[in-house]
Amino acid sequence: MLPPKLANSIKNMISPETRDTIYRLFLTDGRRHWKGYAISFVFMGVMAGSTSGLAYLMGDVINRIFVEQNSAAIWILSGTVLALSIIKGFSSYGQAVTLAKVGNRIVADNQKRVLDRLLAQDVRYFGANHTAELMLRFNAGAQGARNVLNLIITSLGRDLLSVIGLTMVMILQDPFMALIGLLVMPIAVGGVRSLIRKVQKIFSREFHSAVQIMTESLEAFQGIRTIKSFTMEDPLRVRINGRIDALEKASNRMIRAQSQSGPLMEALGGVAIGLVVMYAGYGVLHAGRTPGEFFSVITALLLSYEPAKRLARLNIDMTSHLLGARMLFEILDMKAIEQDEPGTPVLQLKGGQIEFNDVYFGYRENEPVLRGLSFVAEAGKTSALVGPSGGGKSTVMSLIERFYEVESGSIAIDGQKTNEVTRRSLREAIGFVSQDVFLFSGSVRENIAFGRPSATEEEIIAAAKSAHAHDFIMTFAEGYDSRVGEHGAQLSGGQRQRIAIARAFLKDAPILLLDEATAALDSESEAEVQKALRSLQMDRTTLVIAHRLQTVVNADRIFVIDGGRVVESGCHDELVARRGRYFSFHQLQFAGQQERLSA
Numbered sequence: 001m002l003p004p005k006l007a008n009s010i011k012n013m014i015s016p017e018t019r020d021t022i023y024r025l026f027l028t029d030g031r032r033h034w035k036g037y038a039i040s041f042v043f044m045g046v047m048a049g050s051t052s053g054l055a056y057l058m059g060d061v062i063n064r065i066f067v068e069q070n071s072a073a074i075w076i077l078s079g080t081v082l083a084l085s086i087i088k089g090f091s092s093y094g095q096a097v098t099l100a101k102v103g104n105r106i107v108a109d110n111q112k113r114v115l116d117r118l119l120a121q122d123v124r125y126f127g128a129n130h131t132a133e134l135m136l137r138f139n140a141g142a143q144g145a146r147n148v149l150n151l152i153i154t155s156l157g158r159d160l161l162s163v164i165g166l167t168m169v170m171i172l173q174d175p176f177m178a179l180i181g182l183l184v185m186p187i188a189v190g191g192v193r194s195l196i197r198k199v200q201k202i203f204s205r206e207f208h209s210a211v212q213i214m215t216e217s218l219e220a221f222q223g224i225r226t227i228k229s230f231t232m233e234d235p236l237r238v239r240i241n242g243r244i245d246a247l248e249k250a251s252n253r254m255i256r257a258q259s260q261s262g263p264l265m266e267a268l269g270g271v272a273i274g275l276v277v278m279y280a281g282y283g284v285l286h287a288g289r290t291p292g293e294f295f296s297v298i299t300a301l302l303l304s305y306e307p308a309k310r311l312a313r314l315n316i317d318m319t320s321h322l323l324g325a326r327m328l329f330e331i332l333d334m335k336a337i338e339q340d341e342p343g344t345p346v347l348q349l350k351g352g353q354i355e356f357n358d359v360y361f362g363y364r365e366n367e368p369v370l371r372g373l374s375f376v377a378e379a380g381k382t383s384a385l386v387g388p389s390g391g392g393k394s395t396v397m398s399l400i401e402r403f404y405e406v407e408s409g410s411i412a413i414d415g416q417k418t419n420e421v422t423r424r425s426l427r428e429a430i431g432f433v434s435q436d437v438f439l440f441s442g443s444v445r446e447n448i449a450f451g452r453p454s455a456t457e458e459e460i461i462a463a464a465k466s467a468h469a470h471d472f473i474m475t476f477a478e479g480y481d482s483r484v485g486e487h488g489a490q491l492s493g494g495q496r497q498r499i500a501i502a503r504a505f506l507k508d509a510p511i512l513l514l515d516e517a518t519a520a521l522d523s524e525s526e527a528e529v530q531k532a533l534r535s536l537q538m539d540r541t542t543l544v545i546a547h548r549l550q551t552v553v554n555a556d557r558i559f560v561i562d563g564g565r566v567v568e569s570g571c572h573d574e575l576v577a578r579r580g581r582y583f584s585f586h587q588l589q590f591a592g593q594q595e596r597l598s599a
Contacts, residue, residue, distance in 0.1 A: 036102035050084045057080060057081060107146050110145050118134065120339050163308050166301075173297050212243050346421060370392045386547070396543075452506050468532060469498040552572075558571065
């Protein structure tokens with residue numbers, strides 16, 4: 001049992017937040033993998049016992065062989081030492097492999113749990129949190145949980161058991177010498193205690209600096225075209241280099257703080273060894289004690305030095321990993337915003353009529369984008385949304401798929417409110433092609449197959465042909481196996497757009513949302529894709545956003561949206577005849593086209 005002062009010192013070193021984090025880790029990951037930790041603990045116990053046995057044998061080695069000069073003892077003691085060393089070696093291997101396997105399983109499980117929790121968040125969450133910080137949390141959190149548990153288990157099983165075993169050897173050989181060696185522990189604990197708060201503050205600053213560096217670097221790489229176009233390399237280099245220099249200084253402060261425990265332990269260890277040598281030497285020369293006792297205690301003291309040092313700095317070593325574990329719990333404790341309540345019905349699609357009824361919505365508080373928007377997109381027909389930028393047209397698309405929740409009003413499909421059906425059934429009924437095409441860094445085939453992962457090769461090729469993408473895909477050296485690069489960087493804008501359209505063809509959903517789907521195409525490609533889209537729109541409810549009015553003149557109904565409301569609706573001819581807002585847009589666009597043609 002620890003002395004009361006030492007126990008209180010250790011207790012005060014651990015903050016309530018640290019205790020809560022460690023307790024939760026043991027209740028979750030520790031409980032799930034207790035068998036693996038128990039096996040590892042047994043291996044470490046055998047290691048500690050072997051180490052203690054070797055230290056104890058040093059007394060017999062010195063006394064029986066070198067003092068008594070017993071030749072038979074040479075073989076017995078040498079064989080025992082060899083056997084203990086082999087046992088210790090196999091135990092070390094066993095605990096290392098077992099602990100590594102448990103740790104890798106914890107990392108894998110936690111990364112899956114974090115991924116599930118992040119995927120259950122809505123689009124608003126990802127808009128408010130930078131990708132760089134999410135990636136750091138994703139990796140550091142899972143690693144932190146493993147490292148905290150591994151540090152504690154190894155400290156208890158390997159280091160603490162070794163110190164206890166070696167202390168018992170010292171007590172058996174000479175209690176007073178053992179007392180001298182143990183006097184350094186309270187001093188070491190007290191000295192390290194003052195470093196912990198300093199390390200925690202430094203590491204917190206270090207983490208935020210790392211997030212800033214990753215954030216700005218990631219944005220630099222993704223925005224490289226803009227950077228080069230505006231010749232921003234030098235100011236960007238200066239800014240990021242400044243962040244890196246600041247992180248380097250913080251890291252150096254961290255190293256200095258962490259390393260301060262080393263000299264303390266070295267000095268205290270030297271004092272303990274010096275006192276033991278002084279006492280033991282005097283006892284051997286003047287008090288008739290055997291040299292074996294002296295060497296056994298010295299061996300035990302030297303062997304206990306490293307595990308004692310690791311125990312003394314355990315809290316410091318855990319600081320960074322504890323922060324990672326807390327970040328893990330922050331994500332796991334988030335409410336799963338996109339998790340449907342049990343028993344939520346699926347969307348029962350009949351025709352696909354979409355109805356907005358007095359919908360209000362804003363991305364930020366007190367800044368509404370939609371102000372009482374109402375309209376009906378009839379089933380099986382094509383409806384178009386036109387109007388000035390910022391009027392809320394793309395927001396309509398996002399609300400239909402429930403990327404965001406409306407503040408008031410309702411959106412219904414075939415009379416079923418979209419917030420009262422499962423998100424999965426809702427989104428499975430919708431095909432979406434945006435002007436901001438996102439392609440994953442896989443092959444052309446993989447990106448098209450996202451529309452329907454179970455699709456056959458023939459269906460993928462048919463979808464590509466329908467989107468007028470097959471011909472340019474076959475010009476690639478690897479055809480459909482060609483890599484598209486990060487965000488589709490290996491393709492032109494028109495090629496990316498047509499692959500996205502092929503993905504929508506493959507999904508073959510009864511409701512189709514087209515947000516400037518042909519905006520990136522040249523005139524010839526646009527004409528071809530418009531033909532394909534018209535065939536895709538047959539017998540489907542289609543909602544189209546277009547700034548170029550010639551792409552929506554054939555829509556069954558056109559809604560003019562301005563200021564978050566529908567200000568006009570009708571077919572193309574009706575709206576032109578009214579000479580209202582639509583007519584103004586029409587005149588501006590076609591007058592501009594005529595001027596360009598005459599020029």
